[in-house]
Structures are given as structure tokens and as C-alpha cells.
Amino acid sequence: MLQGHQSWKFENKPVILSTATIVGPEEGKGPLVNDFDIIHEDNWIGQDSWEQAEQKFMEETVKLAIKKANLTTDGIDFYLGGDLMNQIISNSFTARTLAVPYLGVFGACSTSMVSLSLSSLLVNSGAANHIACGACSHNSSVEKQFRYPTEYGSQKPPTAQYTVTGAGASIIAKEGKGPRVTGATIGKVVDMGITDPFNMGVAMAPAAVDTIEAHLRDFQISPDYYDLIVTGDLAKVGHQIATDLFHKHKIPIDQTEFKDCGLMIYELDNYLIIAGGSGCGCSAVVTYGHLMKKLRNGELNRILVVATGALHSPISYQQGESIPCIAHAVSIESE
Amino acid sequence: MLQGHQSWKFENKPVILSTATIVGPEEGKGPLVNDFDIIHEDNWIGQDSWEQAEQKFMEETVKLAIKKANLTTDGIDFYLGGDLMNQIISNSFTARTLAVPYLGVFGACSTSMVSLSLSSLLVNSGAANHIACGACSHNSSVEKQFRYPTEYGSQKPPTAQYTVTGAGASIIAKEGKGPRVTGATIGKVVDMGITDPFNMGVAMAPAAVDTIEAHLRDFQISPDYYDLIVTGDLAKVGHQIATDLFHKHKIPIDQTEFKDCGLMIYELDNYLIIAGGSGCGCSAVVTYGHLMKKLRNGELNRILVVATGALHSPISYQQGESIPCIAHAVSIESE
Numbered sequence: 001m002l003q004g005h006q007s008w009k010f011e012n013k014p015v016i017l018s019t020a021t022i023v024g025p026e027e028g029k030g031p032l033v034n035d036f037d038i039i040h041e042d043n044w045i046g047q048d049s050w051e052q053a054e055q056k057f058m059e060e061t062v063k064l065a066i067k068k069a070n071l072t073t074d075g076i077d078f079y080l081g082g083d084l085m086n087q088i089i090s091n092s093f094t095a096r097t098l099a100v101p102y103l104g105v106f107g108a109c110s111t112s113m114v115s116l117s118l119s120s121l122l123v124n125s126g127a128a129n130h131i132a133c134g135a136c137s138h139n140s141s142v143e144k145q146f147r148y149p150t151e152y153g154s155q156k157p158p159t160a161q162y163t164v165t166g167a168g169a170s171i172i173a174k175e176g177k178g179p180r181v182t183g184a185t186i187g188k189v190v191d192m193g194i195t196d197p198f199n200m201g202v203a204m205a206p207a208a209v210d211t212i213e214a215h216l217r218d219f220q221i222s223p224d225y226y227d228l229i230v231t232g233d234l235a236k237v238g239h240q241i242a243t244d245l246f247h248k249h250k251i252p253i254d255q256t257e258f259k260d261c262g263l264m265i266y267e268l269d270n271y272l273i274i275a276g277g278s279g280c281g282c283s284a285v286v287t288y289g290h291l292m293k294k295l296r297n298g299e300l301n302r303i304l305v306v307a308t309g310a311l312h313s314p315i316s317y318q319q320g321e322s323i324p325c326i327a328h329a330v331s332i333e334s335e
Numbered sequence: 336m337l338q339g340h341q342s343w344k345f346e347n348k349p350v351i352l353s354t355a356t357i358v359g360p361e362e363g364k365g366p367l368v369n370d371f372d373i374i375h376e377d378n379w380i381g382q383d384s385w386e387q388a389e390q391k392f393m394e395e396t397v398k399l400a401i402k403k404a405n406l407t408t409d410g411i412d413f414y415l416g417g418d419l420m421n422q423i424i425s426n427s428f429t430a431r432t433l434a435v436p437y438l439g440v441f442g443a444c445s446t447s448m449v450s451l452s453l454s455s456l457l458v459n460s461g462a463a464n465h466i467a468c469g470a471c472s473h474n475s476s477v478e479k480q481f482r483y484p485t486e487y488g489s490q491k492p493p494t495a496q497y498t499v500t501g502a503g504a505s506i507i508a509k510e511g512k513g514p515r516v517t518g519a520t521i522g523k524v525v526d527m528g529i530t531d532p533f534n535m536g537v538a539m540a541p542a543a544v545d546t547i548e549a550h551l552r553d554f555q556i557s558p559d560y561y562d563l564i565v566t567g568d569l570a571k572v573g574h575q576i577a578t579d580l581f582h583k584h585k586i587p588i589d590q591t592e593f594k595d596c597g598l599m600i601y602e603l604d605n606y607l608i609i610a611g612g613s614g615c616g617c618s619a620v621v622t623y624g625h626l627m628k629k630l631r632n633g634e635l636n637r638i639l640v641v642a643t644g645a646l647h648s649p650i651s652y653q654q655g656e657s658i659p660c661i662a663h664a665v666s667i668e669s670e
Contacts, residue, residue, distance in 0.1 A: 251474055
């Protein structure tokens with residue numbers, strides 16, 4: 001299964017039986033409005049706190065994915081998930097509700113592809129027949145935890161990104177109909193010394209480039225193998241830097257479409273959004289909503305999703321540490 | 336590889352090539368003093384903050400495990416680790432130093448066996464040749480984050496536990512000499528409605544019992560298959576509850592030695608320790624230090640390590656949530 005230095009080739013091609021996405025109001029105003037299962041009109045969704053709301057988003061999304069796969073929780077062997085909350089409580093409490101064996105994972109905003117790559121590995125190796133996997137974020141709970149209380153209404157620089165409120169989940173199976181996971185590349189931590197938590201895209205861009213280059217090297221392919229290579233949440237500034245780095249390294253990225261989930265999910269003329277979307281939910285809902293739809297209807301055949309994450313914490317930032325970043329890539333192909 | 340409902344049988348029996356443990360001064364005063372590689376005389380180990388010290392413990396321990404396996408970081412395919420710090424920074428920063436592909440995992444104090452079970456699965460399935468895996472905790476950084484600033488010197492109830500300062504790491508390989516990982520059981524979240532973060536052992540005991548019973552059921556064995564079944568950090572009160580639950584469920588736990596890492600690492604007549612040890616580092620250093628020594632010298636042949644974790648956060652506790660718990664079991668057998 002090990003392919004090259006840091007990749008896995010999934011010979012049994014695990015199937016993505018179903019996916020589900022539930023988002024908040026801002027995401028419902030964006031261009032992908034028709035690609036999500038449920039769009040909530042407010043961020044509280046009947047809960048008493050933002051943290052509880054985030055958990056509810058995750059819980060409802062996994063339940064919906066299980067239902068769409070015509071399964072019940074009894075048919076799910078394991079749940080793999082993670083999020084940005086301290087001690088990934090949104091996913092641990094979701095696992096409590098599901099009552100299936102649970103493995104918590106963390107890769108900051110790259111978590112969606114940590115859970116998908118490991119889930120695919122488990123199914124590919126016969127360690128599971130059906131796995132539910134997911135990732136989520138909530139704008140208000142994340143802003144409160146990582147930056148300023150939102151009530152302050154403090155101004156943000158033009159590099160700041162808007163954390164997606166939403167959850168994405170998928171059911172990975174040994175057999176069945178649906179797009180298939182064919183490979184994954186696990187990222188190394190890349191740290192270019194950036195210390196500004198309002199400039200995540202710039203910090204994460206070199207990690208995305210490093211993982212994509214490792215993927216192409218490990219599988220001995222060029223970018224045109226894919227119809228689309230999509231990063232997680234580099235947003236405006238970071239995505240441009242990644243493109244420039246590919247040109248500098250003479251990687252023919254122009255052979256394929258090269259996009260970013262953080263640039264796809266919102267209209268960018270919105271004063272809230274600034275440079276684009278971010279958060280674990282960003283790559284999760286764009287992949288499991290928008291991209292899966294295109295893989296199912298034949299508009300796309302082969303894609304590489306490269307979720308990007310900034311592995312700092314408020315404490316590490318306050319203690320003067322720079323922001324270590326990572327990116328994990330998963331290749332998905334239509335049947 | 337899937338065995339029963341929630342277990343994995345590792346047919347290729349991945350080898351634990353080497354292990355390393357580094358602990359703080361309190362752990363050096365305990366009965367396992369001769370089983371650790373390095374015992375530091377203070378908790379700061381030359382760093383400016385407790386968080387940086389915790390990271391240093393982890394980093395040095397993984398490097399030592401790699402060295403003891405006669406490898407360099409170039410020979411390590413992946414690093415899997417996690418800890419109790421928000422956004423598992425101790426392990427993410429360790430991964431930055433190691434510069435090997437990294438997967439972050441989280442299971443609170445059960446993290447040691449999340450990383451060991453997944454690492455063994457990766458090696459067993461051919462997804463890696465050599466993996467480094469680890470877990471750590473630091474008494475001062477954990478107390479500061481989860482309870483009161485230690486400077487307060489606040490009194491604690493008799494159920495409180497003392498977080499271990501220490502890190503444990505191991506190198507898992509396809510081939511070589513050393514004890515072998517033969518199976519794992521992934522736990523479900525069990526929540527009995529306990530809301531007191533000074534009473535973790537009680538909250539976690541039912542999760543430990545649930546996972547051990549699932550393990551015996553999945554592998555169709557009785558407790559006497561093992562020379563020792565050891566829980567992670569149930570401590571005095573929790574371990575007694577677990578024993579009582581086994582008796583109630585008519586599981587013949589008395590057939591084997593049934594111990595707890597949290598009761599093994601310290602002398603319990605110490606006013607600091609109270610009910611026993613806890614933290615991700617507890618099961619990590621007792622397993623990789625003390626138990627591996629006994630497996631290597633033939634005093635033990637088959638053990639089941641059942642690391643236990645409380646999956647709450649300060650926020651979930653403050654919002655009135657109960658404490659969801661989990662336990663993951665890994666069986667290790669001498670060659």
C-alpha cells in the first residue's frame with residue numbers, strides 16, 4: 001500500500017457510498033448554494049452555545065450521511081473525525097451520540113483529509129467494512145477560541161479569512177456504487193516562520209505545494225492526471241503564492257484546473273469574507289457537497305483534494321512561536 | 336484484519352523495535368524509577384514555558400526511540416502522536432522538528448493506544464515500514480489548562496489524580512526483534528453522566544470495562560489469555576469500580592493480574608498524588624518503560640494495555656456537559 005515515500009495507493013479503491021453536508025447562512029448565500037443538503041438560517045440551530053451548535057452540525061451531518069447510504073449506526077464499524085475545538089469536543093460528543101467505536105484525529109483545517117485518508121486505509125486493508133468520517137467548524141466558536149470575541153467587531157486585515165460554519169461527512173465502504181478513493185499523500189509539517197494568525201493562507205501555501213509535489217513524485221504522475229487539484233483554504237493570497245511556487249519549481253500546474261475551496265464557497269465581494277473561507281468545514285463541505293456532485297454526474301473524473309491546516313494554538317502563538325502548517329492530499333476518481 | 340465488531344487482528348504481528356521514555360522528577364521518585372531512560376530533575380528542562388517543556392519531553396523521547404532502533408528520521412515513514420494540549424501542539428511541534436509525514440490523533444489520556452493501534456495497523460497492512468508513535472503530558476501545562484493555575488495551591492478531593500510529566504514513544508516495524516503487537520480494540524464513547532473533572536477515574540471505569548469486554552468477545556478469549564491486563568489511569572477509585580463491574584458482569588477478571596498504570600507509577604502515600612497518576616503520559620511511560628522491559632526479559636509474555644481517556648474540555652464542562660469517556664486496548668506479546 002505504501003507508494004513512494006509518503007503516499008498510499010488504495011488497490012481496492014474504497015467507495016464513497018454517500019456524503020452529507022450541512023452549512024450555515026453565510027455559506028447558503030455563496031455560489032455553491034445548490035450543492036449542500038441542508039442550509040440553516042441561523043448559526044445557533046436551536047442550541048444554547050456556539051460550541052453546542054457546532055456539535056449539532058456534525059452530529060446531524062453524520063446521521064444524514066449514514067441515512068443516505070441506507071445504513072443505520074449498527075452498520076458502521078468506526079467513526080473517524082476531528083475539528084478545531086479544544087480537545088476536538090464537537091467530534092467526541094458526536095461519537096457519543098453515534099455510539100460506534102471512535103478514533104479522534106486532528107490536522108487543524110486539514111482534518112477532513114486526515115479522516116478520509118485513514119478511513120480509506122482502514123477499508124482498503126480490510127480493517128473495516130463501513131466507516132463514517134467527518135470534519136466540521138463553526139465561525140463563532142472558532143473566532144471566539146482563536147481570535148477575538150466576535151462581539152468586539154474588531155477590524156481585520158485584508159489577509160484574514162472567514163471560518164466556514166458547516167460540517168461534511170462521508171461513508172466509506174468496501175463495496176457499492178460511488179466515486180472511489182484511489183490514493184492519499186500524508187503531509188510533513190512545513191514552517192516558514194509566519195507568526196500572524198490573520199495570515200493563514202500565506203503560512204499554509206508552502207505546505208500545500210510540498211504535499212502536492214510529493215504526491216506527483218510518489219505516484220509518478222504530472223498535474224494533468226487530474227481534472228482538478230483543489231487546496232483546502234489557502235484563500236486569495238495563499239493560493240496565489242502556491243501558484244507562484246509551482247511556477248518557480250517548474251511544476252506544470254497550468255495543465256490542470258487549480259482551485260481552492262476557500263475561494264469557491266463564498267462570493268468574495270462580501271466584507272465579512274475578506275480573503276476567503278477557512279476552517280475544517282471548508283474543504284469538508286466543498287468536497288462532500290460540490291465536488292462529489294460533479295464526480296457523480298461526470299463533470300469531473302479525477303480530482304486531488306489537498307486540505308491545508310495550521311497547527312498552532314492560541315498559546316503557541318502568544319508564546320511567540322511561528323505557525324507550523326501541513327497538508328494532506330486524497331485522490332478521488334469517479335467509477 | 337477486522338476481528339469481531341470493533342477489533343483488529345494483526346496477522347503480520349508488527350514489531351516494537353524500540354521504545355523510549357523520559358519523565359519528570361515526581362515520576363523518578365516512584366517505584367518504576369529504574370524503568371525510564373531519562374529522569375529530569377525539574378519540570379522546566381531549560382524551557383521558558385511549561386508548554387514548551389512538554390513539547391521538549393515529546394521531541395527528545397521520539398528522537399531517543401529512533402536512535403535506540405538504530406534508525407535516523409530518514410528511515411521513519413510517518414509519525415503518529417497526540418496529547419492533551421489544545422490543538423495537540425506538543426505533538427505537532429514535535430512533528431515539525433522530526434520533519435516526517437505526520438498524522439495527529441486524539442483520545443485524551445487514551446492517546447497512547449490510539450497512536451499505537453493505528454501505527455500497528457499501518458505497518459500490518461503494508462502502508463508503512465517504520466512508524467514512530469508517541470504520547471505525552473506535563474503536570475503543570477495540563478493543570479493550568481484543565482483545572483486551576485498550580486500557583487493557587489487549591490485543595491483537591493480524594494478522587495483527584497496527578498497528571499504524569501513524561502513522554503513515551505515507540506518505533507513500530509514490519510520486521511526485526513522485539514515484542515509484537517497482535518491486536519487492538521477500538522473503544523466506543525461511554526458516558527455515565529459524571530460531571531466532576533476531579534473524579535475522572537470513576538467516569539472512565541465503565542469505558543475501560545466496555546472495551547475489555549468487547550476485546551474478549553471479539554477475540555473469543557477469556558482474561559487468562561493474558562498475563563496482565565492493565566488500564567491507563569483509572570487510579571484508586573476507578574480501578575475498584577472497574578473490578579466491581581467485572582464481578583457484576585461475571586467476567587473472570589481474577590484469572591489474570593488486573594492493574595492500572597496510574598496506580599503503578601507513584602508511591603500512593605504522597606500528598607501530591609492523591610488517587611494516582613493520569614494524563615496521556617501515564618499509560619505511555621508505564622507501557623513503553625516498565626511493561627516493555629518485562630516483555631523483553633520474559634517476566635511477561637502477553638499483555639493487554641487499555642488506555643483510558645476523558646473526552647471533555649474545560650468549555651464542555653463549564654457548559655454543564657457530562658464527561659464522555661473512551662478506552663482503546665492493544666495486545667502486545669513477547670516474541
